[in-house]
Amino acid sequence: MVSTPTRTTAARPAAGGVTSGTKTPSAAPSTTGRPAVTPAARVRAWNRGFWSALEGTGKSRNGSTYYLILGSTLALTAIGIMMVLSASSVEAIAAGESPYSAALKQGGFAAIGVFAMFVLSRVNVVWLRRFAWPLIFLAIALLGLVLLVGRSALGNQNWIDVGPFTFQPSEAAKLALALWMATVLDRKAKLLNEWRHALIPVVLPGAIAVLGLILAGNDLGTAMIVMIIVAAALFFAGVRLYLFGFAGAVLALGATILAVTSPNRMCRILSWTGQTCADGSDLNYQSTNGLYGLASGGWFGVGLGQSRQKYSWIPEAHNDFIFAIIGEELGLVGTLVVLVLFAILGTAIYRVVVAQHDVFHRVLAGTIMVWLLGQASVNMAVVTGLAPVIGVPLPFISYGGSALLMSLCAIGVVLSLARAQMEPGMQPKKMLKFGPAAFANSVRRARAARAAKTAASRSAASTASSRSAARTAARPKTPAGKTPASKNPASKNPATKNPATKNPAKNPAAKNRTKA
Numbered sequence: 001m002v003s004t005p006t007r008t009t010a011a012r013p014a015a016g017g018v019t020s021g022t023k024t025p026s027a028a029p030s031t032t033g034r035p036a037v038t039p040a041a042r043v044r045a046w047n048r049g050f051w052s053a054l055e056g057t058g059k060s061r062n063g064s065t066y067y068l069i070l071g072s073t074l075a076l077t078a079i080g081i082m083m084v085l086s087a088s089s090v091e092a093i094a095a096g097e098s099p100y101s102a103a104l105k106q107g108g109f110a111a112i113g114v115f116a117m118f119v120l121s122r123v124n125v126v127w128l129r130r131f132a133w134p135l136i137f138l139a140i141a142l143l144g145l146v147l148l149v150g151r152s153a154l155g156n157q158n159w160i161d162v163g164p165f166t167f168q169p170s171e172a173a174k175l176a177l178a179l180w181m182a183t184v185l186d187r188k189a190k191l192l193n194e195w196r197h198a199l200i201p202v203v204l205p206g207a208i209a210v211l212g213l214i215l216a217g218n219d220l221g222t223a224m225i226v227m228i229i230v231a232a233a234l235f236f237a238g239v240r241l242y243l244f245g246f247a248g249a250v251l252a253l254g255a256t257i258l259a260v261t262s263p264n265r266m267c268r269i270l271s272w273t274g275q276t277c278a279d280g281s282d283l284n285y286q287s288t289n290g291l292y293g294l295a296s297g298g299w300f301g302v303g304l305g306q307s308r309q310k311y312s313w314i315p316e317a318h319n320d321f322i323f324a325i326i327g328e329e330l331g332l333v334g335t336l337v338v339l340v341l342f343a344i345l346g347t348a349i350y351r352v353v354v355a356q357h358d359v360f361h362r363v364l365a366g367t368i369m370v371w372l373l374g375q376a377s378v379n380m381a382v383v384t385g386l387a388p389v390i391g392v393p394l395p396f397i398s399y400g401g402s403a404l405l406m407s408l409c410a411i412g413v414v415l416s417l418a419r420a421q422m423e424p425g426m427q428p429k430k431m432l433k434f435g436p437a438a439f440a441n442s443v444r445r446a447r448a449a450r451a452a453k454t455a456a457s458r459s460a461a462s463t464a465s466s467r468s469a470a471r472t473a474a475r476p477k478t479p480a481g482k483t484p485a486s487k488n489p490a491s492k493n494p495a496t497k498n499p500a501t502k503n504p505a506k507n508p509a510a511k512n513r514t515k516a
Contacts (some may be wrong), residue, residue, distance in 0.1 A: 109401035113408030120412030290324035301331030
């Protein structure tokens, strides 16, 4: 009996009396039978495919994140030294100094910072935990020392003279605070659902002590960056989001009180909105001249070293407003190059952050990312007139040895995490061989290892095939139509198969022959 196949019926109508012949508009399938793909899904799929092809998957990661972070950092540092030389030469000559003095100092700090960056990139980040508490206490002590013996400049007291150099403890406090918060939040990871454990001791008294000492030195710009760092650490640790609402309200109230109680800050805000200060001064002239510089630069700039705004139109042009000099001398193309380098740096660090499963690693890398990118965004917003004038340097580019040194050390910590994600055979070992040459050598070694593995497998396969061929050739050839002797039962040794010949004692004929 042959069974007849059953025909699949149409989809049953929903409980509402809709017949099978009626089609609802919402259930109209696509012509291909697949759900429609939204543009957002296409973008996400393209992004995943791009980074998967660039970075690799699993244990075959080629270390592109490591070299993107390293390359963009070194490029920004080199641009910074070049622009410091261009922006500071005129004022240095006017002061009777060498036009290369500021650039040489910046280059010296860059050399020290790059060396420290490579040292930290070879150190296991977990090993840095033991220095978290001593470093935060040292940072607080130095911030307190600034208020006693520190030097004041442009209304801010946040420098300490160390021989011919000046040191800014608030820059070191950023990295020390990030390391300390990552250590504490990692230990309290299971208790962060409660607001008391989320705020104590990270916010109270740790961050409040650092912020209070920085504000005592009248440095509101650095205090804002520290607030961003604290918020980033709590966010990447997984603190409840409602706490950020309360913290934002408190910080907004505090910033308003600090602005209203300071005539200088209030004048800056009024000048930014286009109003006139009470004394008739215009403290927004730096931002105005910065916009003039950006506008006069055009597409390709007036030429490297040919800036006009650096002739005392923008005071301290090599510091906070160096981005305006870049736009004037290198044009829109130069500013876009800087923006792209920061975008590459931020994207690469973000890939390091999302790959971390440990709270300590994730908080530390995420805090450093928000610190550098947030400070760069605030500086560019001030130069372009999107925010009031705040004394915040541009990371890696503005003049300042302390800021450059601490930024490079922070990148070294991120490089250590990125290096740990690489395949062991491709991790850079030697400190003096870095950059594109080290990347090329790593790729070459990986290719050689894969080629050696392929050659070994091929040789093993050829050896096995040759052995099987030798066994086949050793067998006796039999003419057609005949059975080999080994396959013929009659050709076998009859003595072994004849029971009469096995034991002579049981064969009488054999006994008689023996007696005879």
